[in-house]
Amino acid sequence: MHSVVAIKQVPDTTNVRINPETGTLIRDGVPTIINPYDIHAVEMAVRLKEQFGGTVTVITMGPPKAAEALIECVEQGADRGILISDRRFGAADTLATSYVLAHAIEAIRAEHPVDLLLFGKQAIDGDTGQVGPGVATRLNVPLVSYAIAVESFDPVKRRAVIHRKIEQGVEVVEVSLPLLMTVEKEIAPVKRAPLSNMIKAATYKPEMWSADTPVQFDITQVGIKGSPTIVGKAFTPPPREAGAILSVAEKGLRDAVAQALTMIGQAHVVTVDLHV
Amino acid sequence: MATKHTFDAIVVGGGPAGTAAALTMARSGLKTILIERGNFVGAKNFFGGVMYTHAIADLLPDFWERTPPFERPLTEQGYWMLAPDSVVRMTHKSEHYKHEPADAYTVLRAQFDPWLAEQASKAGALVVTRTAVLRVLQDSKGKVIGVRTDRPDGDVYAPIVIIAEGVNNLLTQRLGLIKNDLPPRFVALAVKEYISLPAKDIQARFGLTGANEGAAIDIFGDATMGLPGTAFLYTDKAGISIGVGMLLDEFIQHKLRPYEVLARFKNHPVIQPYLEGGKPFEYGAHLIPETGYDRMPKLAADGVMVAGDAAGMVDALHREGTNLAMTAGRMAGLTAIKAHQAGDFSATFLNQYRQDLENSFVLKDMKQYRRMTDFLDTTPHFMGTYANFLNDVALRYFTAHGIPKRDMERQIVGMLQERRSFFGVAQDMVKLLRAMRG
Numbered sequence: 001m002h003s004v005v006a007i008k009q010v011p012d013t014t015n016v017r018i019n020p021e022t023g024t025l026i027r028d029g030v031p032t033i034i035n036p037y038d039i040h041a042v043e044m045a046v047r048l049k050e051q052f053g054g055t056v057t058v059i060t061m062g063p064p065k066a067a068e069a070l071i072e073c074v075e076q077g078a079d080r081g082i083l084i085s086d087r088r089f090g091a092a093d094t095l096a097t098s099y100v101l102a103h104a105i106e107a108i109r110a111e112h113p114v115d116l117l118l119f120g121k122q123a124i125d126g127d128t129g130q131v132g133p134g135v136a137t138r139l140n141v142p143l144v145s146y147a148i149a150v151e152s153f154d155p156v157k158r159r160a161v162i163h164r165k166i167e168q169g170v171e172v173v174e175v176s177l178p179l180l181m182t183v184e185k186e187i188a189p190v191k192r193a194p195l196s197n198m199i200k201a202a203t204y205k206p207e208m209w210s211a212d213t214p215v216q217f218d219i220t221q222v223g224i225k226g227s228p229t230i231v232g233k234a235f236t237p238p239p240r241e242a243g244a245i246l247s248v249a250e251k252g253l254r255d256a257v258a259q260a261l262t263m264i265g266q267a268h269v270v271t272v273d274l275h276v
Numbered sequence: 277m278a279t280k281h282t283f284d285a286i287v288v289g290g291g292p293a294g295t296a297a298a299l300t301m302a303r304s305g306l307k308t309i310l311i312e313r314g315n316f317v318g319a320k321n322f323f324g325g326v327m328y329t330h331a332i333a334d335l336l337p338d339f340w341e342r343t344p345p346f347e348r349p350l351t352e353q354g355y356w357m358l359a360p361d362s363v364v365r366m367t368h369k370s371e372h373y374k375h376e377p378a379d380a381y382t383v384l385r386a387q388f389d390p391w392l393a394e395q396a397s398k399a400g401a402l403v404v405t406r407t408a409v410l411r412v413l414q415d416s417k418g419k420v421i422g423v424r425t426d427r428p429d430g431d432v433y434a435p436i437v438i439i440a441e442g443v444n445n446l447l448t449q450r451l452g453l454i455k456n457d458l459p460p461r462f463v464a465l466a467v468k469e470y471i472s473l474p475a476k477d478i479q480a481r482f483g484l485t486g487a488n489e490g491a492a493i494d495i496f497g498d499a500t501m502g503l504p505g506t507a508f509l510y511t512d513k514a515g516i517s518i519g520v521g522m523l524l525d526e527f528i529q530h531k532l533r534p535y536e537v538l539a540r541f542k543n544h545p546v547i548q549p550y551l552e553g554g555k556p557f558e559y560g561a562h563l564i565p566e567t568g569y570d571r572m573p574k575l576a577a578d579g580v581m582v583a584g585d586a587a588g589m590v591d592a593l594h595r596e597g598t599n600l601a602m603t604a605g606r607m608a609g610l611t612a613i614k615a616h617q618a619g620d621f622s623a624t625f626l627n628q629y630r631q632d633l634e635n636s637f638v639l640k641d642m643k644q645y646r647r648m649t650d651f652l653d654t655t656p657h658f659m660g661t662y663a664n665f666l667n668d669v670a671l672r673y674f675t676a677h678g679i680p681k682r683d684m685e686r687q688i689v690g691m692l693q694e695r696r697s698f699f700g701v702a703q704d705m706v707k708l709l710r711a712m713r714g
Contacts, residue, residue, distance in 0.1 A: 192426075194427055194428040194430070195281060195404075195407065195425055195428070195429055195430040195432070198407060199309070199404060202403055202404050203402065
């Protein structure tokens with residue numbers, strides 16, 4: 001059983017600010033964390049490893065600092081961490097990112113076949129949710145997005161039954177292995193890592209992959225060159241104005257309600273006939 | 277399956293004491309684990325902001341080549357005596373402070389401590405963070421044999437444990453090395469803000485010529501509303517560390533909220549211009565043990581030693597603590613190395629550590645100022661009375677009223693007598709001298 005989990009190190013958006021001039025995130029001095037959905041993907045992979053044996057490989061594309069995130073995954077029970085890091089990968093959109101990850105996974109599975117690919121459902125700094133599905137498409141494996149539970153998983157019969165969140169409720173999908181899942185947090189609550197993992201992670205050094213070693217990436221498909229996305233404008237929406245307060249004590253109930261309905265009518269929300 | 281984690285030495289706490297101990301032991305080849313509960317080493321650490329290089333040099337002779345994250349070297353230091361609307365300043369600025377590395381630097385601990393921990397890692401220490409030690413493990417005879425952490429399969433064993441858990445010394449207490457929890461009379465609470473300001477503004481306001489100069493000012497009197505305590509104003513690269521520290525007892529007795537005391541100080545007409553236009557970036561608070569020499573815990577027992585704030589190693593008068601901690605951690609580490617060589621981890625052998633500290637500035641200074649806390653405790657009016665008096669004297673001295681100077685001098689003496697009898701003044705001075713001489 002071999003799972004590959006793709007993670008992203010993101011700024012902790014609970015205290016992030018936007019540069020009003022450029023409309024981009026101010027990343028300086030903002031603490032980084034593992035994208036919250038991704039750590040649940042790691043946890044899911046570790047649970048399957050505990051059940052069926054095997055290994056968990058975690059990959060990420062990012063700056064050298066992202067090695068920290070991989071070390072944290074080793075604490076959570078991953079066996080191997082690969083950091084794909086090269087200046088030429090910078091400013092990648094989801095198309096270029098999915099190419100790099102898919103190409104890396106192809107290299108990994110050539111060495112050691114992969115049964116399961118796991119992604120978080122989206123990254124909290126971009127919120128696109130496109131990279132996981134993009135990698136599934138490139139690798140031509142079944143995609144189960146927004147997964148919330150693994151009902152059954154059989155690495156021998158090569159089948160899994162997975163619950164996924166959809167707008168109307170929950171969809172239960174039977175799917176063949178290998179597959180790619182993008183996960184919600186419910187998929188597996190993160191457990192406190194045992195001390196043995198902490199000790200192992202304290203000296204763990206993730207593998208470093210560049211654009212040409214040990215795997216050759218197609219430079220035209222990576223980084224800013226491989227990214228057709230153009231950001232037209234990014235802005236902070238103006239704060240909403242406070243609502244009007246109609247005092248029943250001042251106006252009386254009847255007038256207050258009448259005025260409220262007029263205001264609603266003027267806002268073209270609804271028209272009401274008042275028969276009080 | 278649970279594995280038994282066995283090391284040559286365990287260090288509890290990633291402050292300067294713990295990190296210095298871990299570095300010292302790892303460097304000599306001992307298999308050392310440092311356990312820190314914070315998100316990273318330094319996450320729980322916090323102080324006013326002056327780091328003395330002598331203790332770092334003792335630990336790491338080549339520390340300067342390892343580019344420690346210092347803020348500014350101190351080229352001006354001193355005291356301000358604050359009255360409600362005025363100040364008397366006594367600071368010392370000298371070209372003699374200008375050498376590299378300097379004697380002291382302002383430092384932000386969230387940057388310095390991770391750097392120090394990295395040096396310990398490089399020396400071979402295993403640094404494990406986000407892990408709290410719940411209790412110390414002992415054998416049937418009471419000898420310390422390891423620690424229990426809050427992680428699954430979290431017991432760790434070693435023949436020697438160095439406790440550098442910080443001011444809130446729960447493990448030290450549970451081991452019976454100290455009888456009482458920290459009494460509010462002997463623990464200070466310091467609150468601090470880091471105000472971010474452009475370097476050129478800091479330099480202009482403090483009269484510094486560049487990033488190679490820095491100031492550290494300790495402030496008494498109205499800064500702490502005349503109560504025993506100190507406030508401080510330290511220059512960082514692109515910010516100012518400002519804070520106040522008072523005994524916990526004073527906050528309780530006078531029903532003061534720490535942030536109100538700090539806000540009051542920040543709005544003082546003398547202080548406010550230094551902060552003008554700055555953005556508060558960080559607010560924090562920390563306890564400082566001022567238990568003193570006579571109320572220290574036992575520093576060694578079978579299989580265990582205690583260092584740093586956990587053992588009350590603070591010289592409050594000279595705002596020193598990290599250098600005492602670093603020195604003590606190093607000495608505890610050296611004793612642990614000798615214990616391994618001798619195969620003897622008994623309290624008797626480990627008491628070598630206490631002896632080494634007694635022979636160093638750490639316990640010599642603490643012994644000399646053993647009465648300092650008591651002095652402030654029994655002379656609570658001291659700071660307020662004399663800071664105000666100095667300001668009033670200055671005002672009288674520097675204004676001309678068309679009266680003979682002899683009359684002015686008499687008025688000054690009269691001003692003192694109004695506040696404190698001759699007998700009272702004499703008593704205060706004798707007490708102060710005694711507190712200083714130990």
